[in-house]
Amino acid sequence: MRRFLLARTEDVSGCSGTGHVAEGVEFHDGTVAMRWRVEPSSTALYASIVDVVSIHGHEGRTTVQWLDLPPDLLPVSPHPTGVSQVAQASPYTGWPFSSPEDTVKKSLISMLTAALTLSAASTQTSALSDWAKKHVPKVTESARNLIQPPFTITELEQLATQSVVAAQELKGVFAGKERAKIAQTVLSWAVQEVCPDSLEAWVVPLVEGDGVAALIESAFLKLFPEKAPSAAPVVDAPEVAAGGIQ
Numbered sequence: 474m475r476r477f478l479l480a481r482t483e484d485v486s487g488c489s490g491t492g493h494v495a496e497g498v499e500f501h502d503g504t505v506a507m508r509w510r511v512e513p514s515s516t517a518l519y520a521s522i523v524d525v526v527s528i529h530g531h532e533g534r535t536t537v538q539w540l541d542l543p544p545d546l547l548p549v550s551p552h553p554t555g556v557s558q559v560a561q562a563s564p565y566t567g568w569p570f571s572s573p574e575d576t577v578k579k580s581l582i583s584m585l586t587a588a589l590t591l592s593a594a595s596t597q598t599s600a601l602s603d604w605a606k607k608h609v610p611k612v613t614e615s616a617r618n619l620i621q622p623p624f625t626i627t628e629l630e631q632l633a634t635q636s637v638v639a640a641q642e643l644k645g646v647f648a649g650k651e652r653a654k655i656a657q658t659v660l661s662w663a664v665q666e667v668c669p670d671s672l673e674a675w676v677v678p679l680v681e682g683d684g685v686a687a688l689i690e691s692a693f694l695k696l697f698p699e700k701a702p703s704a705a706p707v708v709d710a711p712e713v714a715a716g717g718i719q
Contacts, residue, residue: 475541503669616663
């Protein structure tokens with residue numbers, strides 16, 4: 474179970490206003506309960522968070538802001554006070570970080586570190602934080618578009634492209650690591666971040682499979698083609714002796 478706020482930057486309908494207009498909770502099976510914070514208040518149930526975004530998102534003018542980590546990232550060990558450290562850290566946000574954005578970045582960086590078998594000490598935290606701040610909104614937006622029906626190959630290619638662009642900027646941070654593995658980790662993380670539990674069983678294996686790996690490699694070749702080596706070195710004129718070519 475995790476909580477969220479519905480954040481609206483533009484009031485298309487002219488009824489709700491802007492800001493945090495609703496609050497809700499996603500249950501373990503993906504079902505969502507949401508209550509509007511504006512008058513007249515009402516409460517509604519949805520089959521998934523995807524339905525909430527599809528109905529109330531207004532093409533990106535309204536977004537979901539998670540207030541809790543995904544359940545699999547929450548600690549399960551008991552705490553002396555009877556309240557877990559995550560819940561105790563902040564009575565409102567429910568996590569030990571400064572904002573929802575920081576938590577999202579933290580989970581992505583943790584996933585990259587694990588996938589690339591890096592130690593925490595070897596991770597350039599500042600560089601990764603700046604990188605995540607730049608790319609997280611783009612890849613998660615592409616992932617949301619993919620998860621919403623009809624789930625087309627074009628949307629999958631767009632997500633692969635966003636992940637490749639993000640991964641390319643990490644080549645200096647993760648030197649010596651496979652760029653395709655970085656990109657596929659970013660893509661998989663984004664899908665898991667927005668995917669309801671009811672779809673994970675088939676969506677996650679898909680995005681972590683060989684088909685998506687091929688899409689990623691194709692995107693790399695298209696966006697960042699490697700220059701072919703010249704057939705033979707070219708000799709500049711000053712390097713040629715007066716009697717001919719040496």
